[in-house]
Amino acid sequence: MTIIHPHDRSPWSIFLIFLRLGLTSFGGPIAHLGYFRDEFVTRRHWLSERSYADLVALCQFLPGPASSQVGIALGLSRSGYSGALAAWAGFTLPSTIALILFALGIANYGDAVAPGALHGLKVVAVAVVAQAIWGMARSLCPDTPRVSLMAIAACIVLLEPSTWGQISVIAGAGIAGLLLFKPVQATTHDPLPVTVSRRAGVLWLSLFFVLLAVLPMLAKLLPGQTLAMVDAFYRAGSLVFGGGHVVLPLLQAEVVPSGWVSNESFLAGYGAAQAVPGPLFTFAAFLGASMNTGPSGWIGGLICLLAIFTPSFLLVIGALPFWEQLRRSVGMQAALAGINAAVVGLLLAALYQPVWTSAIHQPQDFGLALVAFIALMFWQLPPWLVVVGSGTAGWLLSFIL
Template sequence: MGKGNAAEVFLVFLKLGLTSFGGPVAHLGYFRSEFVERRKWLSENSYADLVGLCQFLPGPASSQVGIAIGLSRGGYAGALAAWAAFTLPSAIALILFAYGLAAVGSNWGGGWLHGLKVAAVAVVAMAILGMARTLTPDRVRASVAIVAMVVAILVPTAGGQIGGILLGGVVGLFCIKGARPVDETVLPLPVSRAAGVAALIVFVALLAGLPVLAAATDNAVLKLFDTFYRVSSFVFGGGHVVLPLLKAEVVPTWVSNDAFLAGYGATQAVPGPLFTFAAYLGTVIGGWQIALVCLAGIFLPSFLLVIGVLPFWDALRKKAAAQAVLAGVNAAVVGLLLAAFYDPVWTAGITNRFDYALGLAAFVLLFVWKTPPWLVVVLCGVAGQLLPGT
């Protein structure tokens, strides 16, 4: 993988930030299409390693994968550029929605929004197909994927996902032999171990110190920052999992239940990470300035964890035992994607025969005609508005 610069990273992620509908699982599909297949910034194995690592970390997995890709391509400036470009389009949209809530109405979206959900079905299906070919090439790893899928379906919580990944790692350690050789240049990271340790120390210090400092100063802005930092630091599973936790923290102290639910609906209608819901909440609480505070609070743990863990992860995966564990974990990630493909991607996107036909057409466009995912998203949005039953 060649080196780039922050401007290049920003432009690529800006396109993704404007077109990546469908939630965190779909984001991983968009990322794979863009960075593994099209631009070849990462190998399939390297990308799967990043996904597997970020499944272990609390916070928004897709945003963390994006930060790691930006870090690898363009250094610290690249990491910031990747996050900003992927996050700001949806954050700005939600800030504007919060300001114009009375004029938006409860039915904003309609058929075109449902069409975007159908597009996500096709994109995720493509991602699963591509990853399964590489990451589940034998009976053991295919079986790991199926078991992880069953665990995730039967235990539809973050605990089920983590359990499936841990199971994959254990099976990999004892049952997978002849793990792939590691390409020494596959994931260059301009982060030293000292910098990684420093980032982890800062992460823990903020997690422990912010509540004390907020209580001592009785500063409302600091309390908000602490709230969003703490939620992001403890939520595993990302995406929709953060919403009930945020509701428990901000309703009714800072935001009414009705306003919270209105923002939740709007968050489903924008591309990019679901954690940008923080921008909407911050705007309702105190305007766009507070929105920036809430955004910084909810995403800062991701920066610190990615920078802190990646230097050690890259070294660890070069050991034979670690490679075997990673092979099992990567197979389990395929299973988790299969589970998520059913619920919520399929169940939300395919609700009638018209959805099924549109989803199949979108898959053919992606798989057979190699149509860019963003164009498929646009076409599905238009079709969703025109087709009956959506």
């Protein structure tokens, strides 16, 4: 039986609940979903175990950051659209502020920071991405066809690393999934506790696709850094399947070749993003604040943050009324199985270029990355501690070697 807490229904209360989670939720999206389950199923009884599992399934089915999308849906279920916004803001704010401040610190006081410490952050990104690939491959590539799809996707993306090359791989993997896989249909579930009309859902989904199609055309017709940033980050937020780490290759293809952000800053920021709680998508705020041209600082960070999260709002709210049909579609599940295998391949390609090639130059770099990987995978140390340790080790090695 669901227990109602009326005081939990005001947007301000929802904001404070998610702000506490945003300050304490370390460990990446899987850990975030565990924190959410403890808070909203076990402690607050906002929804049943089965409803929560179904909500997680929906958000993993959609592109975008699953844990943030679950938070948006939970806020929506308690207090409508204002609740959805409050939940997202509370969960996202702490890491956003921390990463923008880190970007400003590098920009203004970069000379005061030991190069070895920044290099240590780039090295720890190798361990973090390798850990993500390991975990994702075990669950998303459990058989030979999906391992093969993963390898093919990685090879294609290494040969054609552009954004459109990655999009083509995802689309091709969806078609391959339809042809190759026959998933078993799930039957037992509880209805999701979110009411959005089908008409409203169609409007939100239509807006999602209109922006996805129109923003690239506007960016070409009206050349300007701000519109180009909105287009790039909106597209990245629209096409990321498989969790926050998969946004790495999409964003790198947008911001580094164009000269918006240097590869060194990109990888240092990605390493620092592992040390803060909350969603990994707030890495977009770091990139926006680090822009070499156009809007940067707080304004640039907020522009990129809003652009990358907007698809999550539109997709979650738009898909909720149709989830009952989607969850019964064996074809959609098959396509998603192919897409999930391909995104592991995208991340595998990103592990080599830019992460490995930019960070591992000497034997001690490989040794530090190996120790960081073992600390994350086998010693089960918290990511923030591994990041701080790697930065310190990089600083010390710069004196010793």
